[in-house]
Every structure is written in structure tokens, then in C-alpha cells.
Amino acid sequence: MTEPVIDKPTASATHDVIGPGHTFGSVTDKISVIVLTQKTPQGWWIGFGLSFLLVMVLFYAITYLLAAGVGIWGVNVPVAWGFAIVNFVWWIGIGHAGTLISAILLLLRQRWRTSINRFAEAMTLFAVACAGIFPLIHLGRPWFFYWLFPYPNPMGIWPQFRSPLVWDVFAVSTYATVSLLFWYIGLIPDLATLRDRARHRFARMAYGILAMGWRGSAIHWHRYETAYLLLAGLATPLVVSVHTIVSFDFAVGIVPGWHSTIFPPYFVAGAIYSGFAMVMTLAIPLRAAYRLQDLITMRHLDNMAKVLLTTGLIVAYGYLMETFFAWYSGNEFEMYMMANRLAGPYAPMYWALLFCNIIVPQVLWFPRLRAHVPLLFIVALIVNIGMWLERYIIVVTSLHRDFLPSSWGMYSGTIWDWATFVGTIGLFLALLFLFIRLLPMISIFEMRELVHTEESERN
Amino acid sequence: MTTGAARQEIATERPARIAFAAGALGLAFSLLGAFFDRVQFFQSYLVAYIFWLAIPLGSLAILMLHHLVGGAWGWVIRRLLEAATRTLPLIALLFVPLFFGLQALYPWARPELVAGDPVLQHKANYLNVPFFVVRAIFYLALWGGIAYFLNRWSRQQDDVAEISAGKRLRRLSGPGLLLYFLTMSFAAIDWIMSIDAHWFSTIYGALWIVNQGLTGFAFAIAGLCWLENKQPLAGLVRQDHFHDLGNLLLAFVMLWAYMAFSQYLIIWSGNLAEEIPWYITRNTGHWRWIPPVLIIFHFFLPFFLLLLRDVKRNSGTLLWVALGVLAMRLIDTFWLIVPGFEATAGHPLHWLDLALIVGIGGVWLGTFLWQLDKLPMLPLQAPLVAEESAAHG
Numbered sequence: 001m002t003e004p005v006i007d008k009p010t011a012s013a014t015h016d017v018i019g020p021g022h023t024f025g026s027v028t029d030k031i032s033v034i035v036l037t038q039k040t041p042q043g044w045w046i047g048f049g050l051s052f053l054l055v056m057v058l059f060y061a062i063t064y065l066l067a068a069g070v071g072i073w074g075v076n077v078p079v080a081w082g083f084a085i086v087n088f089v090w091w092i093g094i095g096h097a098g099t100l101i102s103a104i105l106l107l108l109r110q111r112w113r114t115s116i117n118r119f120a121e122a123m124t125l126f127a128v129a130c131a132g133i134f135p136l137i138h139l140g141r142p143w144f145f146y147w148l149f150p151y152p153n154p155m156g157i158w159p160q161f162r163s164p165l166v167w168d169v170f171a172v173s174t175y176a177t178v179s180l181l182f183w184y185i186g187l188i189p190d191l192a193t194l195r196d197r198a199r200h201r202f203a204r205m206a207y208g209i210l211a212m213g214w215r216g217s218a219i220h221w222h223r224y225e226t227a228y229l230l231l232a233g234l235a236t237p238l239v240v241s242v243h244t245i246v247s248f249d250f251a252v253g254i255v256p257g258w259h260s261t262i263f264p265p266y267f268v269a270g271a272i273y274s275g276f277a278m279v280m281t282l283a284i285p286l287r288a289a290y291r292l293q294d295l296i297t298m299r300h301l302d303n304m305a306k307v308l309l310t311t312g313l314i315v316a317y318g319y320l321m322e323t324f325f326a327w328y329s330g331n332e333f334e335m336y337m338m339a340n341r342l343a344g345p346y347a348p349m350y351w352a353l354l355f356c357n358i359i360v361p362q363v364l365w366f367p368r369l370r371a372h373v374p375l376l377f378i379v380a381l382i383v384n385i386g387m388w389l390e391r392y393i394i395v396v397t398s399l400h401r402d403f404l405p406s407s408w409g410m411y412s413g414t415i416w417d418w419a420t421f422v423g424t425i426g427l428f429l430a431l432l433f434l435f436i437r438l439l440p441m442i443s444i445f446e447m448r449e450l451v452h453t454e455e456s457e458r459n
Numbered sequence: 460m461t462t463g464a465a466r467q468e469i470a471t472e473r474p475a476r477i478a479f480a481a482g483a484l485g486l487a488f489s490l491l492g493a494f495f496d497r498v499q500f501f502q503s504y505l506v507a508y509i510f511w512l513a514i515p516l517g518s519l520a521i522l523m524l525h526h527l528v529g530g531a532w533g534w535v536i537r538r539l540l541e542a543a544t545r546t547l548p549l550i551a552l553l554f555v556p557l558f559f560g561l562q563a564l565y566p567w568a569r570p571e572l573v574a575g576d577p578v579l580q581h582k583a584n585y586l587n588v589p590f591f592v593v594r595a596i597f598y599l600a601l602w603g604g605i606a607y608f609l610n611r612w613s614r615q616q617d618d619v620a621e622i623s624a625g626k627r628l629r630r631l632s633g634p635g636l637l638l639y640f641l642t643m644s645f646a647a648i649d650w651i652m653s654i655d656a657h658w659f660s661t662i663y664g665a666l667w668i669v670n671q672g673l674t675g676f677a678f679a680i681a682g683l684c685w686l687e688n689k690q691p692l693a694g695l696v697r698q699d700h701f702h703d704l705g706n707l708l709l710a711f712v713m714l715w716a717y718m719a720f721s722q723y724l725i726i727w728s729g730n731l732a733e734e735i736p737w738y739i740t741r742n743t744g745h746w747r748w749i750p751p752v753l754i755i756f757h758f759f760l761p762f763f764l765l766l767l768r769d770v771k772r773n774s775g776t777l778l779w780v781a782l783g784v785l786a787m788r789l790i791d792t793f794w795l796i797v798p799g800f801e802a803t804a805g806h807p808l809h810w811l812d813l814a815l816i817v818g819i820g821g822v823w824l825g826t827f828l829w830q831l832d833k834l835p836m837l838p839l840q841a842p843l844v845a846e847e848s849a850a851h852g
Contacts, residue, residue: 162728240717252728259729262661264721313637321644321661328585328648329659330578331733365633 017112018450019294027295027447031440032197034290040437043289048433054426061419065137072416078402079395079411084138086391087421089246090274091131091428092172093267093387095179096239097275098124102182103235106228111453112303114446115295119286119435120279121183126431127278128176130424135168137420164248171245175238182231188214189224189445243271250394256337257398260325266318270387273311273357277383280304282432284377286441295442302370308383309364315390316358337398345410346397349389356386469689469836475828482821488814499809501560502800507815508553509651510674510792511823515550517675518543519606520639520668523632526609532703535696536679537838539686541613542831543678544606549826551599553819558595561588564800566656578657586653594649598642605635617839643668654799658737660726666718670788673711677784680704684778691836698772705771708781712765716758740798745807749794757787789816 018027065072075082098120105113136142148169150159159166192214195207214220247267250258280301287296326338341350360382363369370376396411413421435441493500518540525533525540561568566579567586573579579586608631616624644664652663683704687696726734742750761780770776797807 244717244721248724251725254729254731259725259731260661261663261722261725262665263725265662265665265718317640317644317665318661320641321664325659325661328582329733330581330657 016454017114017297017299018447018454019297022294022447022451024448024451027451028193028197028444030292030295031442031444031447032194034436035194035438035440036198036203041289044433044437048430048437051426051428051430051433054423055430057419058423058427061416061423062133062137065416065420066142070138070140072414074412074414074417076409076411078407078409079399081395081399082411083413083417083421084134085249086388086395087424088131088134089391089395090388091127091134091424092246093243093271093274094278095124095127095131095175095275096243096268096271097279098122098127099175099179099182099235099239100272100275101279102186103232104239106232107236111450112300114450115292115297115442116279116283116300116304117446118183118186118443119282119432119441120275121179121186122432122435122439122441123278123282124179124275125176125183126428126435127275128172128179129431130428132172132176133424134420135165164245164252167245168249171238171242175242178231178235178238182228182235185224185227185231186443187439188212189216190440190443192216193444194440239272240268243268246271250398255398256326256331256333257341257394260322262318262321266315266321269311269314269318270390273308273315274384274387276304276308276311277380277387280308280376280380281384284373284380286436290436290441292442295447298371301373301376302367305364305370305376305379308380309361312357312361312364312383319354319358333403336401340401341393341397344397344401346393346400350393350397353386353389353393356382357390360386469686469691469832471828471832475825478821478828479825480821482818482823482825485814485816485818485821487818489811489818492811492814496809496811497560498563499811500815501557501563502797503809503811503815504556504560504819505564505650506793506796506812507819508557509796510789510816511819512550513671513674513788513792514678514823514827515543515546515606515675516602516639516643517671517673518679519547519602519609519675520636520672521675521679522609523605523636523639526628526632527636530703532700532707534838535692535700536683536704537613538834538836539679539682539831540675541610541834542827543675545610545830545833546823546826547599547603547606549823551603553822554595554599558592561591565653567653582656586649586656591649594645598646601638601642605631605638609635613838614834617835640664640668643671651796654796655737657733660722660734660737662718662722666715666722669711669714669718670791673708673715673784674788676704676708676711677781677788680708680781681778681785684774684781686836687774695837696774701774701777702768702771705765705777705780708777708784709762709765709771712758712761712784716762719753740801741794746794746798749790753787753791753794756783757791761787 073082073084075084098117101113101120102117105117136145139145147157148159148166150161150166159169188211191207191211195204195211198204198207244264244267247263251260251263253259283296283304284301287293323338326334329335341347360379363375363379400411401408489500489504521533522537522540522544525537557564565586566572566576567582568588568591573583609628612624612628612631616628618624644667647664647667651667652658652660680701683692683696683701686692723738726738729735740746761784764770764776764780770780793812797812801807
């Protein structure tokens, strides 16, 4: 493999992508011990327990929804798209960082991706799972969800192919499939390591089955590398396509505030933005709790902060263009939409979103502040909130003032909206807790490779 | 520099002289044409100006991108990019004639049109002659200023003792790129979008930024293909560099298609009376042949060619792809601008279009070649490729 980056950026040369003194053995021990031999820490039980409680809340909310219908939510005309779409877009967006880290950074030969790709990919899967729930339960009769697929049927009913909502079905299901495959294939060599190291018979069998007979032979590695690279190539367009199509859900309509040509790139940037914020929200506590500071180093946090700043600026550019063109258009409805955002009933949320997404991340310009871990954590959390608010503003403010003042209305989520939303956060965290307990959260074999390359570079 | 291999050394003088001569000839004819058809002169001038502007500005953006993210691909084309950015004073100078033709170009500059049009009256706070002039001067001065410091510090970086130059370059490039994005977006609105004074599209600025990035890359790749076997670079530019540059060109081709198609899909499906005319003009009549040409030759052909490893690793083939992309950029630029004039006076294709593309282009290319000769073709601090080539044979 050729190495294109022959100049080392001096800013990051101060930190390595892996702490000093690591060998093949120490890396393997350090990561696999979390799964295999370490006693499950108390914090894990508490965290998992709490998230599991929230999962129960989710189940309860969904059960009641199925029994009573979407009337239990706050949605109504004119705001017929409420929390469900807001949360769908939010979760789908979060997933994008995982794919970006694993696919695009792999193709760009960015070595710093190695220790964060595994759990970022897991995060993607769980986020997509949470996202997928919302459009399904938003259907009036979720048990007929398969009508969304174009299959020959005796009713002679086909989906409307001109509707981006149908494109969504394809985009999201492709995305989920490729992400799962990518994650699983990347896990196989590590599953074999766990199989070989596990003491417990059941663990040996479980990891053994999942490792699919991996022996680490040269042929295995050769095929593995080919498959992984191909999947990375396949996953790359998905980073862009999925959120582009999500943006089309809004932009191909003619609702002021939705019908905007900047939406595709601006949504993609927003997705990566929120995704990196979530990776940082998770990585910072994880590296502290499991003492992984020499595997997820300051260099990683620094780079992620830079990505966060860059994508945040693109999002800010999107806001600026929207605002400017609302005025420039000279169109009464466009201008009213923006005035309503800036000073209407939802204005506090709009200003809060500008604060969270534009003002706060500016601290990341300064290297010294990027080195301040608690600050990074706080910024990441704020960006997560800001990106949720952004989707809320896009969905709600555009709809609640219809073209005809007689059909204006207000929207707010009910307790069931909140329960479902918080429930999916619980689901996400519960799956993540299970993941870090049962599977290596950092790719063991890629870290070994990294030890090798770093060593050969030092000599 | 060794004198032994004089045959292989870069000789910019002769091509520069030819370029200047062609440019002078083109401009002379254009001036002649201006006497007969003043409106057509300005419209053709704008097309040529916008096309050639994309090279220095795209180079400016790529240069800053390179300072921020590094990479061997940037070191080998850096002096080409820098020479292109050093033409920005010329670009600023070339803008001056446009100030005298605003009425021929923009409906909002004609009081009689504005008087009967409430939308234009609304926009008059932004689209008015004094403010337009101030903005244009501001954009051009800002780009020139950024280019000045990028070049100055890059020259300082050649001096071994000067360590902080690289740091300053990086420090300028972040905010510089941000400022370029903002100013170019508004420049695209002012100079191009406002020809169709009612029409608007929020992606338009970003689309022009991508257009310029693509043009800059294609031009730099073509330049590197020309220089590759000549003295200071001979043996240092390897297939890997072309491979990386080819990949970047591919990325920009895809980005262009992505943005252009997104804009089309959204406006087409919305089908609103204030947006769709822009596409109807460009999709009907004699213009209807251009979109298929763009789809095939601006996207599919370069896309599939650049997927092929052999095309990217061979400078001979990559040169043709890059030149093809440049030709398509010219057609696209033409298609984006000229249909907007038809409502006023313009013709689909006029001999002045050609004369001005050659005129401005010749002068620009001559200046570029003259500037190219001023610095060593490879930055002396470039982390040299010697160890790499040893490692990979």
C-alpha cells in the first residue's frame, strides 16, 4: 500500500495515533480483556440497567401506539410530520459518522481512523435501527409496512416512485444492509481472536460460530482485504446518498423552508456533523472508563474536533444561504418563513439552534481548547442537541404556518412523543452497552497493524 | 540547476509569447467588435471572464486545501497553483471593463426595468450599481490579499531557516478557505445569477465553488502532465501522484454532477413559476442539445475513465481527460450564462465569444507562464519523494 501523505502535519505530530510502548500482545490483551476476562464493572450494570429501563418505556409507548393509533402523538394538520420525522432524520444523521470513518477514511488511507472505526460502525447500526423505527410506526397501519416495497401483488398497488419517501425505503434499507455487512466482516478476524482466547466453553462456541472458521491463513487475509476494500467502495456513496434522499423528502416539495436546493449537501454535512458529535460523546467517556487513552489518543480527539468544526461551518453556510435567499427571492412566502423562524413562536428554538450549531463549535478553532477533553465532550453534547433542534425547526416551522392563515396551527410533542424519543435513546445506549461488553470495541488486528507500521516508521 | 539537460528544461518563454500574441489579437478583434455591438461585447466578455476566473480561484482554494490537509499530490502541483493565484491582479484588472457594461448584462442595472418590477425593487437594496461595484472590489481585493500571503510565505518556506512559514500558511488557510467560500458564493450571485434577476437557487454559490475547484484541478493536472518530464520535476513526479490527482479529479467530477443534478431535481419536481423558467430556457430551443452533452461528456465519460486505474496512472491519458474536463467547463459556463441574455439581446453564439475567450485566455495564460517561471518548480521544502521511490521501486 502506498502512503500518500508524505508530509506529516506538524500540529498532530505531537500526538501519535497509538500510545508508546505497545506491542502486538499488549494491544490484543488490552482490548480483548474487556470482553473476555475482566469482571463486568459496576458502572456497566448501572448504565445498561438504566438504558434497559428506557427500552421498556419505548416498548410501552409503541404498544400503546399500536393499540390507539398515531392520534396519541401531537401530529395533526397542518403539522402532520412531527417528532417521528425529526427523530428519524436525527438518528439517520448520527449514523453517518460511522460510515464516513470506516469507508471514506479507509479509502483516504487515514490511519487515525483505526481505533475509532469499530464502535463508530456499531453506533451507525444502532442509530439506523433507532431511525428505522420511526417511519414504520408513523405509518397508520405499521403491520402493512411491506406495502412500501414494490412487489407484484393481487391488489395491483404500487408505491409512488416519484415520491422520495419510497426512495427512502431503498436508501435506508441498503444503508442498513451494507453497514451491517461492513461491520461484521471487519469483526471476523477479531472474533477469531476472541474464540482462541476465550476460556468459557459457551463463549468459545459463540465466537467460533461467528468467526466463520477464520484461520488467519494468507488466503483468508487476501480475500478479507479484497472484500473489505470493495465494501468500503460500496459504502462510500451511501454516506452521501442516504442523507441526500432524506433531504429530498423535504426539498422536492414546495413548502417554503423545505424547497431549497442547498438541502442535499447541507443535510449531508449536517449528518456528518451530528455523527461526529455522537462519536465524541461516546468515545470520551469510554476511553476514560476503560482507560483507553493510549489507543484513542489526543490525536483522534483533535482530528474529530476538526471534522466537527469543518462540517459545522458547512452547516452554518447552509443557514446563511437559506436566510439570504429568503430575502433575495422577494417571494412573500419565503420571506415570511424566515421572519417566522427568526421572530415567530418557535424563535427561541431557532436561536438556540444557531447557538448550539454555530456559536459553540467555534471554540474548536483553537488547538489549546481542542486539547481540553471535558470541553470537547460538552461541545459534542451541545451539537447533538443543536442538530435535533435543527430538524425540529425545519419540520415544524415550515408546516405550522400554512399558505392560508386559516389553517395555521401550533405543534408540540405529547408525552408519548417524548417517551418514544427517549425510548430510542435507551435502545441505542442499551445496544451499545451490550456491544462493548460482548465484542471488541476497538479493532484488535488493525491496531496490531498500526503497531507494526508505527514501529517501522520509528526505526 | 544543471545546464547539461537544457533540452529538457522548462521553457515558458516561447509559449508565453505565443499566448500573449494570441491574446492581443483576440482582444484587438474584440475591441473592434465592441464598436459594432456593444451589448454583445459585454456579454461575451462576461462568459470568457467567468471561465478563466475559475482557474486562479479554483487554484487558490485547492492551495489552501492542500495547506490544511497535506498530501504528496499537493506538493507536486503547488507551484502551478501558486502561479495561477499570482494572476489574480490581472483578473482584478480585467474586471474593470465590466463596470462599464452593467446595463448590458444585468436587468437590475436598468432603471426602466426596475421601475416596473416590484421584485427588482425589493432586491434593489442589494442589487444596485454602487453596492455591486463595492462588493466586486472587496471580493477581488480579498482574493488578491490571500493569494499574496500564500505566495509570500510559500517563498519563505523555501528558505530552510524559516520554519514558521508552514505554520502561517496553515493558519491562514482555514479562515482563508472560509472567506473564499463566502465571497465566491456572493460573487456567483452578483456576477452570474443576477443575470436572471428573478431566479434564485440556494445551492448556486456552492455549485460555482465546485465548478472552480474542478477547473483548477483539471488545469493543474494538465500543467503537471506538461511539466512531468522536464528538468526540475523529471523523475520526481511518479505514477502515484497522478493516481492521487486523478482520484481527486474524479471526486470533483462527481461532486459537480451531484450538485448540478440535485439542483435540477429539486427545481424540476417543485415546478414553480419563479424557478422552472431558468431550466426551460436552458432545455429548449437550440440550448436543448447542451444538457445531454454535459451529462455524457461532463459526467459519464470522465467518471468512467477516471475509475480506471490505468487512465489515472498514465499522464498521457490523464492529460486528455483533464483537457476534456476543461472543454466541458467552458461549455457548461456558456450554458449557465448565455441563455440568461437571450431575453435581452444576445445571440446563442457570436464570433465575439470566441474572440474574447482567446483574448482573455491568451493574456491570462501568458501571465500565468511568466509567473510560473519565477519560482523553483518544486517547493524546496517538499518532503522529497526519494525515500518513497526507494521503498516502492
